Amino acid sequence: MATIKDIANEAGVSLATVSRVINDGPKVGKATRERVKKIMREMGYRPNANARALVTQRSASLGVVIAELLDPFFATLAHGIEATTRKHNVQILMSAGSIAKDTELKAIETLLEHRCEAMVVHSKALEDSVLIEFAQQVPGFVLINRYIKAIANRCVWLDNKAGGRLMADHIIHQGHKKLAVISSKYQIDDPVARLAGIRQGLDAAGIALPDSHIEYATPDQQGGEKAMQSLLARGVEFSAVLAYNDAVASGAMTMLLDHNIQIPDQVSVVGYDDVLLAKYCRPKLTTLHYPIEMMASKAAELALQYASGIQPQEGVTYKYTPTIVKRESVARM
């Protein structure tokens, strides 16, 4: 592949001149500029991003660490990031770190080796201290979907507790008194906060939530099925189910329908996340909208800003609140 040197030789000018042409440098003769450009085109010249990154100390690429491309939630997240990187003409360096400490760490380190000064990372397994250290090291280090006080202005996150509260309030408002909850068996902060919110709402209404009414499932369709099966088998009585996310809700619905239990007539179901699935399943799922695409765009924007030298404001954080989307899976008692 042709280098800047080849172009210079061919055009009979120096490297410096060619470089100026490439970067729209200020002082180059009109004629020379055209001639060089023509030759670049003819020789199919492309600037070497690596060499450029080496000397400029900036990579023009944003590192992304997410758990799992397959999950619609992360797909949406990735899409949000992509939207802003495209706008800024920045490349995405993607690392998957499947919610395991070592893979997440490895993912971030790889990004570091590529010297991307901006990164948005979704980490659930790494400790606060590790993340804080990275934040100190990388100017454009932004966390999505996680809140750490010490680096609050690098965090773009959802108020999961408020979401849980919203679920509970809505279902209580619809007259339900007997609830079941399907939480996640991976007790990272999200499910804990969501459950806390639910409990808060229930307490406020004086409704009890016995442990026997809570299932801890893998946070997917199958987990939802199993959890519901268990609930049914154990004869737990409930008129509404609050699920950890939409996939779980969908699984629960499947199992309910298989047992000839009508939704929402006999049992109401509420999901969380509002991924595509919520619109597609039948009955359409009432759920909490997680504005993850918007949040991801924001995170990317922030990362790019910080990386370009704009200082993070003190005492600021980027907290988002979910909203309830009423569809067809909840009935009034």
Next chain:
Amino acid sequence: MATIKDIANEAGVSLATVSRVINDGPKVGKATRERVKKIMREMGYRPNANARALVTQRSASLGVVIAELLDPFFATLAHGIEATTRKHNVQILMSAGSIAKDTELKAIETLLEHRCEAMVVHSKALEDSVLIEFAQQVPGFVLINRYIKAIANRCVWLDNKAGGRLMADHIIHQGHKKLAVISSKYQIDDPVARLAGIRQGLDAAGIALPDSHIEYATPDQQGGEKAMQSLLARGVEFSAVLAYNDAVASGAMTMLLDHNIQIPDQVSVVGYDDVLLAKYCRPKLTTLHYPIEMMASKAAELALQYASGIQPQEGVTYKYTPTIVKRESVARM
């Protein structure tokens, strides 16, 4: 960030020695090696991938061009790639090129600037000639979901026509005689081939498919809804619908159910792709399984191989065939 030089100074050895330690070079004293390693750890040294790429002329990263992260189909594709890159310890450079000629081109060019010698690209808008040229330029250039004769051994693709035939055969085998088809309004090769396959099956069975029984929709949920609405409004008679993909099928089902038409009792529906949605929707969708994840892994594997100097075999191509997945949306007449 600490460089190799800093380490050398600190350890009181030369650059070369440090470099050898980093790359597990052959001849370094045990003691020196340990000492250098220790210092690297202490100083938080990380090799600079850019500098390394510059001198070794290889990037240890695989470029990916896909249309759209949000689409579950592409998410699955990306996931397949990620699986093999992780295995090979290779970074993913992701570019989205939304089925438009200029964005696709831009995406590939950016990847080229980063000098990634392996790339798997999903391009529908670019002409054969352009792609062929890139293939000549980049050793590990692999096309997914597209077939070009001249570079057949760089192509990992699905036999869409066979898929269409399979749909038709299945539905005919179930006793249906009056069909409707919802194709895509974007007449790239996929829908054309699928429709051709359907026609072939129908012809073989002596069944006609009037133009009035075909709708051309945007290839998503909403497109499916509109198409079905149009079919219904126009009073077209059919006992089965063959959809361009699962999203379209799902949209069509929604509209059907809204009109109180039972699935599959009154109308059978067949999808294409077998994305998650097919399992989640109700009734569960009978569809064609597109082994895109496996294909994507294969494509990445191929790209990495070719990039590492293994020559593509002549006269070979990587053609996959879809299979039918029978669920609940098709009934016997």
Next chain:
DNA sequence: TTGTACGCGTTATCAG
């Protein structure tokens, strides 16, 4: 076993 010196493709700082 270890060190020296050069080059990878660019940008940027000087002179001219």
Next chain:
DNA sequence: CTGATAACGCGTACAA
């Protein structure tokens, strides 16, 4: 307006 030339961080022949 243009041209040398020194970095950037690393790998690797070639010497020692």
